[in-house]
Amino acid sequence: MIIEYKINEDWILTSEEKSQTMGKIQCAFCKANNKPLYYCECRQVKYCDMTCLKAHRPEHKDSCQKAKKEISNTNDMLRHFGININKKFTKDSKKGLTGLQNLGNTCFMNSAIQCLSNTADLTQYFLSNEFLKDLNKNNPLGTGGYLISAYSELIKELWMGTESYVSPWDLKKVIGKFAPQFSGYSQQDSQELLSYMLDGLHEDLNRITKKPFVEDIEYKNQKDEELSLESWNNYMKRNQSIIIDLFAGQYKSRLDCPDCQKISITFDPFISISLPVPHLLTISTNFFFIFKDSSKVPYKMSVTLPSEQTFDDLLEYLEKTLNIKKENMTIGMMKEHIVADYVPPSRKLKELEDNDKGNLLIFELGQVSKTLASLKIETMISQIKKRGDENKDISYSRLFKIPVDTSFESVHLLIYKAFRVYLKNFFTACEEKPPEFEIDLENDEIKNLKIEYSNMFSSKNFDPPYKLYYLNGEDKIDIPYDKNKSFAKFLNDTEAKEFNIYFFLIFAHYIKLEDLKMNRCQEPPSEDKPKELTKSTIYECLDLFTKEEVLDVENAWYCANCKSHKQAKKKMEIYKTPKILILHLKRFKTSKINSIGTYYYTSGSSKITNCVEFPLKELNLSNYIKSNSNGIYDLFAVSNHYGGLYGGHYTASCLNHMEEKWYEFNDSSSEEIEDPNKIVSEAAYVLFYKRREGNDHHKTEHSLLFGGA
Numbered sequence: 001m002i003i004e005y006k007i008n009e010d011w012i013l014t015s016e017e018k019s020q021t022m023g024k025i026q027c028a029f030c031k032a033n034n035k036p037l038y039y040c041e042c043r044q045v046k047y048c049d050m051t052c053l054k055a056h057r058p059e060h061k062d063s064c065q066k067a068k069k070e071i072s073n074t075n076d077m078l079r080h081f082g083i084n085i086n087k088k089f090t091k092d093s094k095k096g097l098t099g100l101q102n103l104g105n106t107c108f109m110n111s112a113i114q115c116l117s118n119t120a121d122l123t124q125y126f127l128s129n130e131f132l133k134d135l136n137k138n139n140p141l142g143t144g145g146y147l148i149s150a151y152s153e154l155i156k157e158l159w160m161g162t163e164s165y166v167s168p169w170d171l172k173k174v175i176g177k178f179a180p181q182f183s184g185y186s187q188q189d190s191q192e193l194l195s196y197m198l199d200g201l202h203e204d205l206n207r208i209t210k211k212p213f214v215e216d217i218e219y220k221n222q223k224d225e226e227l228s229l230e231s232w233n234n235y236m237k238r239n240q241s242i243i244i245d246l247f248a249g250q251y252k253s254r255l256d257c258p259d260c261q262k263i264s265i266t267f268d269p270f271i272s273i274s275l276p277v278p279h280l281l282t283i284s285t286n287f288f289f290i291f292k293d294s295s296k297v298p299y300k301m302s303v304t305l306p307s308e309q310t311f312d313d314l315l316e317y318l319e320k321t322l323n324i325k326k327e328n329m330t331i332g333m334m335k336e337h338i339v340a341d342y343v344p345p346s347r348k349l350k351e352l353e354d355n356d357k358g359n360l361l362i363f364e365l366g367q368v369s370k371t372l373a374s375l376k377i378e379t380m381i382s383q384i385k386k387r388g389d390e391n392k393d394i395s396y397s398r399l400f401k402i403p404v405d406t407s408f409e410s411v412h413l414l415i416y417k418a419f420r421v422y423l424k425n426f427f428t429a430c431e432e433k434p435p436e437f438e439i440d441l442e443n444d445e446i447k448n449l450k451i452e453y454s455n456m457f458s459s460k461n462f463d464p465p466y467k468l469y470y471l472n473g474e475d476k477i478d479i480p481y482d483k484n485k486s487f488a489k490f491l492n493d494t495e496a497k498e499f500n501i502y503f504f505l506i507f508a509h510y511i512k513l514e515d516l517k518m519n520r521c522q523e524p525p526s527e528d529k530p531k532e533l534t535k536s537t538i539y540e541c542l543d544l545f546t547k548e549e550v551l552d553v554e555n556a557w558y559c560a561n562c563k564s565h566k567q568a569k570k571k572m573e574i575y576k577t578p579k580i581l582i583l584h585l586k587r588f589k590t591s592k593i594n595s596i597g598t599y600y601y602t603s604g605s606s607k608i609t610n611c612v613e614f615p616l617k618e619l620n621l622s623n624y625i626k627s628n629s630n631g632i633y634d635l636f637a638v639s640n641h642y643g644g645l646y647g648g649h650y651t652a653s654c655l656n657h658m659e660e661k662w663y664e665f666n667d668s669s670s671e672e673i674e675d676p677n678k679i680v681s682e683a684a685y686v687l688f689y690k691r692r693e694g695n696d697h698h699k700t701e702h703s704l705l706f707g708g709a
Contacts (some may be wrong), residue, residue: 029056042067074132081149084156085129092162096656099165099668103172104185107667111650112194113168114665115637115688117158118654119580125242126152127159134205134241142203143178150174151201165668190639190650191584191686198271202243211238219265224252224626228575231267247271250576252626256569260561267575272582275541277608283349285314287360288521289322294418295441300521305349312345318362328367330399334359337393338380365401373404375487379415379503383511391506395518409483413449415468415505420452422516423465429515463508471502538614541585542624546573575626581633583687585612587641607644611682619689633689640683653679
């Protein structure tokens with residue numbers, strides 16, 4: 001544990017062990033502490049005078065020479081890399097609330113750095129200069145210490161500095177030199193940079209200076225515990241650093257040959273876990289929604305839903321969106337103005353993806369008690385032509401639903417009420433019209449409807465604007481305006497609960513179709529626009545990751561028994577989890593690889609924008625960890641990506657362990673996040689979790705580190 005002390009105006013970091021002897025300085029030989037003491041040249045101990053120094057020399061000689069050599073080497077290294085070990089906390093230090101300047105499309109780097117900066121255990125290691133004892137500048141797999149020096153200086157600026165934002169220019173230069181894919185100023189991937197950073201920091205800090213050769217462990221029916229431990233020990237023979245201490249976990253991978261049934265089990269280390277995001281196969285369903293109230297202009301809508309869902313799911317969604325009960329909706333395929341087919345709600349959406357039956361219409365119908373038999377009326381609309389020509393269909397059919405025993409008079413008034421808005425449009429456009437043809441759309445009381453209907457259909461000056469028939473076989477039969485008659489008498493010989501009947505509504509020849517405005521539609525207002533139902537959870541991502549799969553041909557496994565590549569069954573499991581767990585959501589996918597000669601390129605790439613819900617506290621991995629590790633984790637940082645595949649912007653949402661508050665880091669700015677629940681969004685890309693070790697341990701440890709109360 002690192003503890004921060006303030007002496008005069010300086011903040012001093014020291015280890016817990018050393019802090020226990022502060023204020024108890026005494027002579028290393030005689031133990032006197034009541035007189036002036038003088039440092040040995042190794043700066044590790046003090047003496048009263050030369051007599052005590054010489055007397056203690058035989059015992060202290062070896063450690064003194066070793067310490068002086070370390071000091072000399074450290075000073076050389078500090079000068080070489082320009083590392084400042086004297087930087088301290090002050091009362092004006094920003095303590096992590098420092099932004100990072102965007103150097104030109106470097107928001108991906110800024111996002112990754114802020115997440116690492118708020119990994120308190122790692123930042124503690126750099127602020128206290130503990131990393132100096134582990135610096136392995138001779139590792140051929142590292143950067144010779146340059147990455148460590150640039151990163152450590154930047155971390156000190158973020159926490160001990162006083163500026164609101166700083167430039168990560170030195171770190172950018174080092175990364176570009178040793179990882180050319182990140183040089184220049186094109187947009188990159190924060191997760192890919194993060195992987196490079198962790199690997200580079202590890203190799204620069206690897207405590208193994210001479211890596212031994214180790215052979216792969218072969219599965220010979222060992223128990224999981226045994227094979228896991230052997231594999232882990234093998235890995236640790238070549239890899240030991242603060243990065244491994246904090247971030248390294250272990251997978252279990254199993255492969256089953258489909259022919260010889262050979263089983264291969266391996267245990268491999270990981271620094272982060274890349275989780276597949278449930279990318280629902282979706283279908284965009286385009287349709288028109290026709291309201292029962294004809295004064296409402298129909299909506300032209302498009303809803304994207306999982307293709308395995310049914311039309312009933314679509315109706316449920318519309319019920320929530322439009323606040324109309326799904327029981328009052330009917331789905332029809334409209335072709336040449338008539339309903340060619342009714343779609344049952346149980347039918348899957350994907351079945352109509354390539355249909356040739358016309359346009360999809362969803363009608364809002366009247367509500368009829370389930371205890372009553374109902375009549376569904378499809379009213380086909382046409383216009384009479386002069387000179388004996390056939391009637392011309394002029395608009396899509398309208399649907400109505402009424403009780404079977406509804407009187408003919410009420411049927412006439414129902415249909416008039418639905419069509420009067422169009423007649424109003426027409427008569428408003430007419431230069432001359434009988435005064436009795438006035439239509440008051442604000443008054444739809446039955447009394448007013450009867451008066452309007454009587455005036456309009458009994459006029460001696462004009463023919464009625466339309467005539468209404470029902471279809472009986474091939475014959476069109478007039479429907480009398482009679483309150484004592486209904487269709488019930490035609491249907492008494494059956495016990496069916498719902499009947500279909502066809503009407504013809506034929507407009508008079510003098511009606512100008514363009515003035516009726518019957519075929520208008522509109523986009524729904526923003527509050528009614530459907531949103532994609534594409535949410536999933538982090539646990540569903542884990543389920544996909546651990547789900548057994550059959551390898552495709554391109555990724556076939558070589559079976560040593562069969563001496564050939566096989567499409568084996570593969571299952572991945574998480575065997576051991578680290579203290580700091582990084583979960584990468586695989587939002588970017590490439591569906592196809594093409595080539596021109598020897599040049600290969602990807603196409604069909606896309607970003608999965610599904611919102612993956614994840615807990616801020618108590619991520620429970622108990623069902624996924626095969627060993628007996630503690631599986632409870634708390635979130636402390638998120639790298640976010642906004643926008644599309646070939647651009648966009650990265651930010652970071654991080655928990656400051658000193659203040660126990662969440663902050664949004666957007667390049668050079670940092671602002672407190674008032675509602676942490678908003679961190680869970682479709683932009684979340686890389687998640688950082690810390691394993692819960694015990695009650696309040698998390699907060700206490702880091703408040704000590706950063707000087708909090």
